[in-house]
Amino acid sequence: MPERLEERGPEQGEEHERTRGGPLRAFGLAxxxxxxxxxxxxxxxxxxxxxxxxxRPGDVVVLRHPFRQDLLIVKRVVERRDGGWWVQGDNPYVENDSREFGTVPDELVVARAWVRLRSPRGVQRSPAAVLSWLVSAVRPVRADRWLSRRLRAR
Incomplete structure (x- = not known):
């Protein structure tokens, strides 16, 4: 089943375009x-x-699915190849990524993820559980941690 992502940005429902003077620097939520x-x-x-x-390789990005461009998905950029970016999910059991659809052209990459905000759903109301959630709820999505973990696993 393809991954689905809901995008909520400054122009809800509209395409975010790059401007002639450089890339658009708007932020949004997905x-x-x-x-x-x-x-x-x-x-x-x-x-x-x-x-x-x-x-750059290691970044988590939001992109349009190459076969269903109305569908937004989130993947990690692995490397640059002929024709675009090779992207993969961090979950090895889900293959809805470049292993299935090949490289992704630059124009299908919509945004780069900067920060993950973890949902409080399922968190128990005890002070220890709430404190534990607070510590892990907001975390930058960084490439360096992913790359070092992948290299150690080989």
Missing amino acids: EVYNPSMVPTLRPGDQLVVQYGAVV
């Missing part, structure tokens, strides 16, 4: 609905994203 990025992102997590940001 909500994760599927498990393809577990353990980094879980269904219900919110992402603070920047439209038109420079993309």
